[in-house]
Amino acid sequence: MRALTEHRLAGVLAMAAIIAVLPLFFxxxxxxxxxxxxxxxxxxxxxxxxxMGLAGQVSLGHAGFMGIGAYAVAIGPTHxxxxxxxxxxxxxxxxxxxxxVVGRPILRLKGHYLAVATLGFGLLLAIVFTNEARWTGGxxxxxxxxxxxxxxxxxxxxxxxxITAAGFLxxxxxxNNLIDSPTGRALAAIHDSEVAxxxxxxxxxxxxxxxxxxxxxxxxxxxxxxALLNGHITPDVSGFLRSIELVAxxxxxxxxxxxxxxxxxxxxxxxxxxLTALHDYEHMVLGLxxxxxxxxxxxxxxxxxxxxxxxxxx
Amino acid sequence: xTLSTRLAAALAxxxxxxxxxxxxxxxxKLGAVLSVTGPASFLGDPEKRTLEMxxxxxxxxxxxxxxxxxxxxxxxxxxxxxARTFATRLIEExxxxxxxxxxxxxxxxxxxxxxxxxxxxLISLAGAIQIVEPVRKWVFKTPHTDKMACEKIFGDLKxxxxxxxxxxxxxxxxxxxxxxxxxxxxxxxxxTIAHEESYGPRDSDMTPxxxxxxGKAGVQxxxxxxxxxxxxxxxxxxxxxxxxxxxxxSHGVASxxxxxxxxxxxxxxxxxxxxxxxxxxxxxxxxxxxVVVGYTRTYQQKTGQPVSTFGGHAYDGLMIFxxxxxxxxxxxxxxxxxxIEKTKNFIGTGGVVNMSPTDHLGLDLSAFRMLEIKGGxxxxxx
Amino acid sequence: xxxxxxFAFSGLTVGAVYALVALGFTLIYNASDVINFAQGEFxxxxxxTTVFLALAGVPLPAAACLAIVLTVIVGLALYRFAIAPAQGxxxxxxxxxxxxASIFLRGAAQVVxxxxxxxxxxxxxxxxxxxxxxxxxxxxxVVLAGAVVVVVLxxxxxxxxxxxxxxxxxxxxxxxxxxxxxxTGRVVGLSFAxxxxxxxxxxxxxxxxxxxxxDVGTLLALKGFAAAMLGGIGSxxxxxxxxxxxxxxxAFAAGYLSSQYKDAVAFLVILLVxxxxxxxxxxxxxxxxx
Numbered sequence: 001m002r003a004l005t006e007h008r009l010a011g012v013l014a015m016a017a018i019i020a021v022l023p024l025f026f027x028x029x030x031x032x033x034x035x036x037x038x039x040x041x042x043x044x045x046x047x048x049x050x051x052m053g054l055a056g057q058v059s060l061g062h063a064g065f066m067g068i069g070a071y072a073v074a075i076g077p078t079h080x081x082x083x084x085x086x087x088x089x090x091x092x093x094x095x096x097x098x099x100x101v102v103g104r105p106i107l108r109l110k111g112h113y114l115a116v117a118t119l120g121f122g123l124l125l126a127i128v129f130t131n132e133a134r135w136t137g138g139x140x141x142x143x144x145x146x147x148x149x150x151x152x153x154x155x156x157x158x159x160x161x162x163i164t165a166a167g168f169l170x171x172x173x174x175x176n177n178l179i180d181s182p183t184g185r186a187l188a189a190i191h192d193s194e195v196a197x198x199x200x201x202x203x204x205x206x207x208x209x210x211x212x213x214x215x216x217x218x219x220x221x222x223x224x225x226x227a228l229l230n231g232h233i234t235p236d237v238s239g240f241l242r243s244i245e246l247v248a249x250x251x252x253x254x255x256x257x258x259x260x261x262x263x264x265x266x267x268x269x270x271x272x273x274x275l276t277a278l279h280d281y282e283h284m285v286l287g288l289x290x291x292x293x294x295x296x297x298x299x300x301x302x303x304x305x306x307x308x309x310x311x312x313x314x
Numbered sequence: 315x316t317l318s319t320r321l322a323a324a325l326a327x328x329x330x331x332x333x334x335x336x337x338x339x340x341x342x343k344l345g346a347v348l349s350v351t352g353p354a355s356f357l358g359d360p361e362k363r364t365l366e367m368x369x370x371x372x373x374x375x376x377x378x379x380x381x382x383x384x385x386x387x388x389x390x391x392x393x394x395x396x397a398r399t400f401a402t403r404l405i406e407e408x409x410x411x412x413x414x415x416x417x418x419x420x421x422x423x424x425x426x427x428x429x430x431x432x433x434x435x436l437i438s439l440a441g442a443i444q445i446v447e448p449v450r451k452w453v454f455k456t457p458h459t460d461k462m463a464c465e466k467i468f469g470d471l472k473x474x475x476x477x478x479x480x481x482x483x484x485x486x487x488x489x490x491x492x493x494x495x496x497x498x499x500x501x502x503x504x505x506t507i508a509h510e511e512s513y514g515p516r517d518s519d520m521t522p523x524x525x526x527x528x529g530k531a532g533v534q535x536x537x538x539x540x541x542x543x544x545x546x547x548x549x550x551x552x553x554x555x556x557x558x559x560x561x562x563x564s565h566g567v568a569s570x571x572x573x574x575x576x577x578x579x580x581x582x583x584x585x586x587x588x589x590x591x592x593x594x595x596x597x598x599x600x601x602x603x604x605v606v607v608g609y610t611r612t613y614q615q616k617t618g619q620p621v622s623t624f625g626g627h628a629y630d631g632l633m634i635f636x637x638x639x640x641x642x643x644x645x646x647x648x649x650x651x652x653x654i655e656k657t658k659n660f661i662g663t664g665g666v667v668n669m670s671p672t673d674h675l676g677l678d679l680s681a682f683r684m685l686e687i688k689g690g691x692x693x694x695x696x
Numbered sequence: 697x698x699x700x701x702x703f704a705f706s707g708l709t710v711g712a713v714y715a716l717v718a719l720g721f722t723l724i725y726n727a728s729d730v731i732n733f734a735q736g737e738f739x740x741x742x743x744x745t746t747v748f749l750a751l752a753g754v755p756l757p758a759a760a761c762l763a764i765v766l767t768v769i770v771g772l773a774l775y776r777f778a779i780a781p782a783q784g785x786x787x788x789x790x791x792x793x794x795x796x797a798s799i800f801l802r803g804a805a806q807v808v809x810x811x812x813x814x815x816x817x818x819x820x821x822x823x824x825x826x827x828x829x830x831x832x833x834x835x836x837x838v839v840l841a842g843a844v845v846v847v848v849l850x851x852x853x854x855x856x857x858x859x860x861x862x863x864x865x866x867x868x869x870x871x872x873x874x875x876x877x878x879x880t881g882r883v884v885g886l887s888f889a890x891x892x893x894x895x896x897x898x899x900x901x902x903x904x905x906x907x908x909x910x911d912v913g914t915l916l917a918l919k920g921f922a923a924a925m926l927g928g929i930g931s932x933x934x935x936x937x938x939x940x941x942x943x944x945x946x947a948f949a950a951g952y953l954s955s956q957y958k959d960a961v962a963f964l965v966i967l968l969v970x971x972x973x974x975x976x977x978x979x980x981x982x983x984x985x986x
Contacts, residue, residue, distance in 0.1 A: 028406035116925040120963035139487035287800025518906030522951035
């Protein structure tokens with residue numbers, strides 16, 4: 001029994017079980033849609049979590065990579081005649097390449113300087129998406145042709161629920177794999193103390209760049225799913241507010257915790273939906289909730305709760 | 315209570331709120347996804363207030379077809395993704411009979427396919443011409459298109475004998491869309507666009523861009539497509555730099571607030587706008603006068619704020635829907651849609667509306683009046 | 697030549713705005729290592745509170761002073777209820793808290809004020825001064841002067857008063873400061889109060905030029921933060937230099953390159969500067985304890 005719960009994939013299987021059962025409680029397509037959005041953002045958050053939680057590098061521009069993936073599946077079929085699935089792959093490759101090129105100089109910066117550099121990078125991408133209207137449709141955005149599987153268009157909120165859930169679970173499983181691998185341990189060591197890790201022979205620059213590229217691919221995949229799911233994409237997919245939202249999801253859910261990314265994403269996607277009843281006071285309450293969670297559950301929701309449970313068991 | 319119990323309780327309350335919000339009731343629901351907060355709140359806030367006050371008024375008079383209307387408003391903060399989620403919610407959970415909304419073009423474009431698929435009428439409050447061209451069966455709109463604004467301005471320029479212009483546009487969706495239309499329409503209208511500049515919608519100083527325009531030889535007039543605070547700052551900067559060429563604003567500034575913010579710099583500025591802005595100055599014979607005067611009085615009385623054409627578009631949308639529902643005698647979506655399409659001689663704040671199967675806007679160029687700002691107030695240019 | 701001068705004036709005007717916001721960031725960071733993303737909201741509160749008090753009939757100078765006092769109270773409340781309880785939380789957690797606070801303050805401003813744009817009358821009239829063919833508003837000079845005055849006052853406060861020394865001590869080593877009897881909680885609270893005052897003052901000075909509304913805070917915080925990092929976080933001179941430089945970059949990019957991409961150019965330059973000087977222009981080299 002112990003072996004089962006401690007198995008590397010136990011967490012992912014548990015989440016998969018919940019995800020499989022959840023639709024029984026969904027009265028309408030609206031719930032499927034909200035859940036699909038949660039999975040999409042959770043996927044991006046998992047990638048960012050690897051960068052922030054595991055390797056300790058703050059990125060305030062991660063939504064830029066989401067934008068790359070999103071516009072890839074929009075521009076590919078519309079302007080270049082490339083089928084959606086291939087555009088998805090190309091988008092991920094482009095994001096990886098961009099991360100590789102930009103990551104080298106950016107990751108030499110530390111702390112808040114790194115934060116501002118990633119912020120600038122994200123803003124640059126958002127500006128390009130807004131201004132290059134011939135390709136991107138400008139500030140009003142462009143429509144995204146439907147994903148075709150074996151010639152049939154994918155439609156329906158419930159179909160997207162399963163697709164995005166699968167995407168998230170695959171991403172989560174791979175992330176767990178990475179965390180438990182030598183590279184993951186090396187990244188954790190870098191997070192703790194980069195100097196000490198380097199002294200021990202860890203090639204810090206290379207490892208940081210690797211996780212930066214991986215997190216970019218996660219974000220791009222999430223962005224592509226987001227665009228296909230919505231059928232329409234606007235430049236604020238890669239905007240500053242979106243980047244901040246992703247960081248908040250990671251931190252609120254728990255840095256370093258894959259399940260935390262899901263919880264954080266769920267919180268920031270579902271909460272605004274429940275708060276609409278408050279009308280004008282919606283934003284005030286949202287701000288209060290964010291502050292409260294951070295003050296009382298300092299390590300993030302999942303780690304704090306897990307810690308509390310473990311303490312009780314001890 | 316322990317921490318985990320507290321969290322569980324909070325989660326339960328949250329879920330309950332969501333479920334409760336979706337309960338159906340006997341009232342007929344009218345949906346509205348508006349950008350009440352965020353970068354387009356200049357448009358969305360008056361729209362929300364207008365819809366709320368006039369739904370109340372309709373209900374006070376007994377409702378439509380004997381049923382009261384329930385307005386369901388969601389705020390998308392100008393985020394197309396949020397708009398789409400709320401649209402799904404309106405269709406699936408709230409089960410609305412129709413929607414008046416979509417403040418921005420991006421939000422409308424994201425929501426349109428859902429309403430087409432669900433076969434529910436959508437009356438959009440956004441400006442771009444793409445919403446009604448090509449015509450979609452279930453989608454209508456009330457605001458004048460940005461193409462019409464360009465045509466109106468170009469017409470006035472030709473009348474004054476001016477043919478070479480410079481554009482300074484906001485990089486927001488409104489400014490960009492109108493700028494694109496002006497560029498497309500200019501050759502046919504005989505207007506040459508000699509120079510273009512742009513500014514961010516939240517920028518605080520446009521003197522570099524205007525300096526470049528000032529330095530460009532041959533420019534005879536300047537057009538500023540944009541909305542919100544940007545045009546007010548452009549206008550102030552324009553006078554600071556001592557530029558005396560005629561300045562044209564767009565219908566995006568359409569509220570007295572622009573004059574208050576731009577101050578004395580606004581004198582001499584012309585813009586195409588709905589008759590709503592000059593309600594009291596219309597001749598008594600003007601068919602729009604009763605409607606616009608009535609709306610102006612009600613809005614200013616209930617909110618204490620000057621009237622804006624964006625609220626006016628929401629009024630038009632609501633009334634077109636209300637009258638169509640009355641003519642249809644029910645809230646059957648297909649019947650209401652047919653009646654909306656048959657709207658003839660509807661006198662709104664934006665103009666006189668005549669819709670048809672090929673025209674889901676129903677306004678022509680005469681719905682726009684050319685206004686000039688003199689002495690801190692709007693005046694009609696004859 | 698007059699074009700160049702005009703661009704420079706525009707850049708200095710906007711840059712002075714960024715400089716004042718950056719100073720607020722720097723002060724709080726110096727005392728507590730916290731990057732306060734609600735700094736933009738202090739600027740918003742200064743401007744909007746003054747506008748609404750004036751609308752309610754309070755004479756303008758009194759409204760301005762009252763606005764500063766109210767913003768200081770908000771700053772202290774932010775520290776007392778959001779930052780202090782989170783002692784020991786990591787840097788990123790504190791950033792998220794301040795972001796939550798900025799969302800809360802924006803939401804509150806929507807309800808308490810309104811969603812429209814407002815202005816304040818300029819201090820010395822709206823007729824621009826003409827210098828060598830270029831125009832500069834008297835209010836721009838007021839903002840620039842304000843930035844200089846704030847820097848000088850801050851310097852005097854830090855160098856010449858005991859309380860100022862206490863702030864430096866807390867920034868250097870909080871534990872050691874406590875050991876010599878400094879109430880570090882009070883010191884950090886004070887830094888929040890001063891930053892709020894600087895932010896509110898900035899809001900009051902710039903509103904006649906930039907206009908104000910409930911959501912001006914977001915973009916200002918972003919640019920102010922970037923300016924503070926460009927100049928080197930922790931250095932007041934750096935904050936002002938960073939702010940002015942950012943403003944000038946935007947203006948020259950808009951004037952000479954492309955007005956569409958002016959923000960992109962500015963941020964590109966910031967990135968390049970940071971690649972070359974990873975501590976910003978005037979940032980202190982920090983010593984990392986292994």
